[in-house]
Amino acid sequence: MSDRRRTALLQAAGWHLVLVALSLVTVFPLLWAILTSFKPANEVFDLAPVSAHPTIANYADVLTRWPAGELIGRTAVMATGVAAGQLVIAVLAAFALAHARRRARSVVLLLTALSLAIPPQALIVPQFLLAARLGWLNTEAGLIVPQLGSSALAVLVLLQHVEALPPSLTAAARLEGARLHEVLWHVVLPGLRPAIAALGVLVFITTWNEYLWPLLITPDALHTTVQVGLAQFETAEGINYGGLLAAATLTSLPIVVVYLAASRRITDAFLTSGLR
16 A cells, blocks of 8 residues: 555544544534433433433323424424425525626625624514514414515525526527526426425424524414423423423424435535536
């Protein structure tokens, strides 16, 4: 084996060791939480990672006393609705910007980029007052519609992918007499499928973890989402850590499954963003 090849292998092994170490640091808290969810109440604060008397009582308590099904279902509806709505807005906006005049395009892109600098919390008061006047408290519309305004990042990402499509495809379609909506449906959308899938998953996960807006718009504990519902494990007697971690583990399973199913598309979509 040559010295150059040996050096390359050592460098690759070193980088893999670094990645493994970082992965363990990232996974350790999650693994500890899962293992703690199987501990009885008197062992929750023990330093031993594995309980001497593991139990599924915490999960049984969550499934029988905590409205897990209702909260997970409502959160899934919210996350799916927000993801679908933001993707529709982003696709239409990106396609329009790609075919807009340069001056108008520059102004809209500047405003879109500036909107990313505005924290969502700064808009919560007017959004809440508007939703309350529309009668959207404790409703799916109240959970979904106000969050559709946070589509700026999706617009910018999809714009890169629209511009990365070969111009000859859209030019050929236009020469054959296709209208703009036909070009969008038959030419642009098929080329955007990986990016749309990746963005959909990311928006779904982000919305699933949203806490502040559901807390305000759904004051009823039976009509809220899982992130707000987890606070029900904090009572006057203290925090039920075993039940809390069991509930957190159960409610994390859907987004873990969704991410694992689409992780490759997410990576490919962002690696190829902006490439022609």
